[in-house]
Amino acid sequence: MVSDKKVDQLLERITALEDRVDDLEQENEELKQENQQLRKENKRLRAKLRWYEGPHTPPSKDQANQDESSSSDGDEDDEQPRTDGGSPGRNPGHDPEWRTAPDPDREIEVTCDCCPDCGEVFDESAGVSPRLVEEIPDPQPPEVTQYNRxxxxxxxxxxxxxxxxxDCPDEGQFGVNVIAQAALSRYDHRLPYRKIADRFEQLHGLEFTGASAWHATERAARAGRCEYERIRQHIQDAEVVHVDETGIKRDGEQAWIWTFTTEEHTLYAVRESRGSDVPAxxxxxxxxxxxxxDGWRAYPAFSETLQRCWAHILREAEQAAEQQDEGEPIYRALKQLYVALQTQLESDLSLRERAELxxxxRRELESLIERSVPDGPVATLLGKxxxxxxxxxxxxxxPAVSPTNNAAENALREPVVLRKLIGTLRNDRGMFVHETLLSLLATWSQQGRNLYEELKRVARDNEMISRAHAVPVVASSG
Structure with a gap:
């Protein structure tokens, strides 16, 4: 028989275990409540982040992702923090880039007659250590020419x-070099017109004002307008065009700068409309x-042959999943579908196989749409x-169509930077100059051309065309 003492010990152990279970249950309940509070706080902070990070923000501007990637790359203890603001160098596994050594224009023999320590005279050189030095010549003063026409x-x-x-323009007193440099300083170097004038005076001693810089830039735009129209024609004939738009001010009022880009051409158009009339x-x-x-309604109003941007919809799906639990499986399925399609398309599929894929x-997307979800961000996502x-x-x-609109978003980066610098376009002339020169420089950069030489070319060509179409002045018979 079990003694009473052992029974009492067992009862004490059972009581202790019961107390321990009660403590664990209470601790578990407290952790659940804490977890719920943390989830609410997490949602609140994510909502706060959306004030400057939305689903339409490109990954290159996602500050949170940049901070995470920068903190996770490498061992922080092994790298000294940089203080010069430069990049950390090439990525691991990337081959280094070396500059091509130029051919020298001249050679200078650098010799020494005697030893700097003891004064002993040298008989002959024991060897040569060549060093290439690249230098630009001092800026030249302006050349003033009087043309007696x-x-x-x-x-x-x-x-x-x-x-x-x-070399003699029909208007103004500045030549094509000044016109090209003024336009390049404004739209490639992003200088204010006052700074452009200062640069001409400091480097070349040329008396120049901010107004002169503006007029020279306007002349460059008028000279390049024929080239602008040729770019438009190339884009109109293209099989695939990336299109996007962003806001810009026109005399303080809302306007829009549109970009239309292909592999070799980019055209900008500044308009007061954001509707389908602009692409038309x-x-x-x-x-x-x-x-x-992207999903802006002006595009389906213009054309039925569209490719909606997957980068946008995936970001929206990710955001909906963060806001609503029902969005997580939808985001996961959407992302898996996109990755699977990209993997399948890497192989050389026939048009028939592409049509079947x-x-x-499409059936996969239709199955997603048919899911029943409560009203909220996920329902909005499925509606899109x-x-x-x-x-x-x-x-x-x-095959020629890309699933994302990254090309157009990249093309808008330069106008966005300029928008921050200049604030607003003053009038129709400013809109004309802005869209023309941005289009020319972007297209020439895509094609690997020298921007300065191209600006000089269009300025000269414009003078020749103007003269060829000039109407002779008929002397009065009276």
């Missing part, structure tokens, strides 16, 4: 002719290509997916 009167027809010279004007009513765009992917159902999978059937 002779006038002639035809005795047969009575017309009057003024002789022309290729720029691309033409009968545009037959595919437009890659497109049908399968359903609204663009005909436009998410164009890239699957057409």
């Amino acid at each position: 002779h006038h002639y009167e035809c005795h047969s027809c009575g017309s009057e002719t003024v002789a022309s010279h290729p 004007e720029v691309l033409g009513e009968d545009f037959a290509g595919t437009v890659i765009c 497109q049908r399968v992917a 997916i359903e609204g663009g159902l005909d436009h998410w999978l164009t890239f699957v059937g057409e």
Whole structure:
């Protein structure tokens, strides 16, 4: 038989275990409450982040991701913090880049007659250590030329002719070099007109004002307008065009700068409208290509042949998953579908195989749309997916079409930087100059051309075209 003492010990152990279970249950309940509070705080902080980080913010501007990646790369203890503001160097595994050594324009023999320590005279050199030094010449003062343009009167027809010279502009007192440098300083170096004037005076001793810099830049834009129209024609004939828009001020009022970009051409258009009339004007009513765009309603109003940007919808799905638990499986399924499509398309599929893959992917999207979710961010997300159902999978059937609109977003970066610097465009002339020069410089950069040489070329060509189309002055018979 079990003694009473042992029974009492067992009862004490049972009581202690029961007390321990009660303590653990209470601790578990406290942890649950703390967890719920932390989840609420996490949602609150994420909502606060959305004031400057939204689903339409490109990854390059996502400050949170940049902070995480910078803190997770490498061992912080092994690297000294940089104080010069420079980049940490090439990424691991990337080959270094070396500058190509230039051919010397001249050679200078650097010799020494005697030993600097004891004064012993040297007989001959024991060897040569060549060193290449690249230097730019001192800025040259402006060259002032007076063109005595002779006038002639035809005795047969009575017309009057003024002789022309290729380096003498028909208007203004500044030549093509000044025009090209002023435009480049403004739209590539991002200098204010006052600073452009200071630069000309400091480097070349040229008396120049901010107004002179503006007029020179305007002349560059007018000279390049024919080139602008040629870029527009190339884009109108393209099979695929990336389109995006962002806000800009025109005399303090809201306007929009649109970008239309292909692999070799980029066109900007500053308009007071954000509607479908702008792509209809720029691309033409009968545009037959595919437009890659975001979800702005102006695009489906303009064309039925669209590719909606997957980068946008994936960011929106991720944000919806953070806000609502029902969004997590939808975001995961959407991301898995996109990765699977990209993997499949890496192989050389025939058009028939692409069409079949497109049908399968559409059924996957339709199954997502059919899910029942409560009202909120996830329901809004599914509504967007359903609204663009005909436009998410164009890239699957057409090999030349990209699934994202990153090209247009990249093209808008330079105008956005300039927007922060200049604040607002003053009038129609400012809009004209802005869209023209931005388009020329962006296109020439895509094509690997020298921006300064191209600006000089269009300035000279414009003078020649103007003279070729000039109407002769007929002398009065009275």
